[in-house]
Amino acid sequence: MAVVVRFAPSPTGVLHIGSVRTALFNWLYARHNGGKFLLRIEDTDKLRSTEENAQSILRILKWLQLDWDGEPVIQSSCVERHKEVAHNLVKEGRAYFCNCSPEELALKKEAAIKDGKSYKYDGKCRENTTNYIEGKSVIRLRSDLTGATTLNDLVQGGIITENSQLDDLVLLRSDGTPTYMLSVVVDDHDMDITHVIRGDDHLTNTFRQIQIYQACGWNIPNFGHIPLIYGPDGAKLSKRHGAASAQDYIDLGYLSEAIFNYLLRLGWSHGDEEIIGRKDAVEWFDICDVGQSPARFDMAKLQNLNAHYMKARDNDSILECMKPFLKRELSDIQAQRIIRGMDSLKARAKTLVDLAESSLIYVTEPDGFDEGCVKYLMPENIDLLKDMIEIIQNSESIQQDSLLESAKSLANKNGVKLVEVAQALRSALCGRLVSPSVFEIIEILGKDETIHRIRRFISMDM
């Protein structure tokens, strides 16, 4: 049987990082099995859905290279079909018109809670298949409330639920629009979905949906419910934990391959493998291997992975990725400097934000000096810097190895350690005490810029 899966986000907000993982697992499952990965935009909540959100979801899937097959299905365009299915169900006696008002129901619910009982619709209108009141009636499924339903979940295993736990769910609202429960089932059936892989939060809904499948006389697809992603405190990951949307992580300076690898390893593993690229992921992934327990999001591990993938990228492509974080245009000479210094820069950065920040040394002279730099404006340090200016000026080549040797002998001559010379230079050139090798920086900056920055530093009054 050919595998057909789908990712069905609703464009009522930004794409949650947990949804991205759901998309990833669906995509991997499809690609691993040579099946199809379809997309469905669930925009039936017209009030909250926006075109902008829909576009941003597509953009993020593209960013992660989770390519989908065919055109996305827009759920709102299937509404007539959903209605038709609901009304047919009434005709067949599998559903009915319920004329109970929301107020009436709310009262019953309140009473049930007061009695400490769980509320379920009492089936008052169960026999009504004829009296449809426009604008008032809803269509409810006549659920089978006897026996039990068994779900063989691909991730969670066998789960049995007593049907008596269910009640007659609403299929069509009083305004005539279909509910989510109906829409998903109809669309998944119409799209020939064979495997529904989705978040754990839908697990209990699945038993209701199975009843809809049965009422329609349709084949029930396979289900796989993947655990939700938690924040560091063990609650569902959300905005209050900081970054929760995919866009948040893009803005934080993470590479798509780092996100891909991190999300994949969250709840899934392949022996001791940690660094897993797309090719191996497709080859190794199986939904059955996804863990049953929820995982907490660990930013430190993501950062580690991101650092790895930044080093793995070639310098030109990493510069392109970093540009948006620079928030300024680069001249050719600035770009060339950054490229030359990139190997050293990359080794020190966890994110593109870090990288952009540290690359600034090749873009402009320091626009401020860290507190610790002041020390290097003491007379004896200024003398060292003046000597360095002379050395640099008189050097035929400012190749970093020879500069290092010169600095060593200068330090020696003055009875100080090399670190004194290096930190004085670092202060002058970078305005801070942390950077790649100062001699590398000098080599890349060139004689003129280096001497300019040192003189500027010496003349500073701090």
Place this chain on the structure above:
RNA sequence: GUCUCCUUCGUCUAGGGGUCUAGGACACCGCCCUUUCACGGCGGCAACACGGGUUCAAAUCCCGUAGGAGAUGCCA
């Protein structure tokens, strides 16, 4: 409240009855490398939630307990 699911180092996980004095990775700590900070190398700390069974043998199977999460909408 009711129903459902989950529970191995701080975190992600390996483990599917004996090979477990429980393995890997991140984080953390120490050492080495070193002009700073990183990178890298080496080493260390650290876990089977608890209680009962089953078995010659249990992290692994079963049952409870506790804790956590989700669902219980005319939201999706």
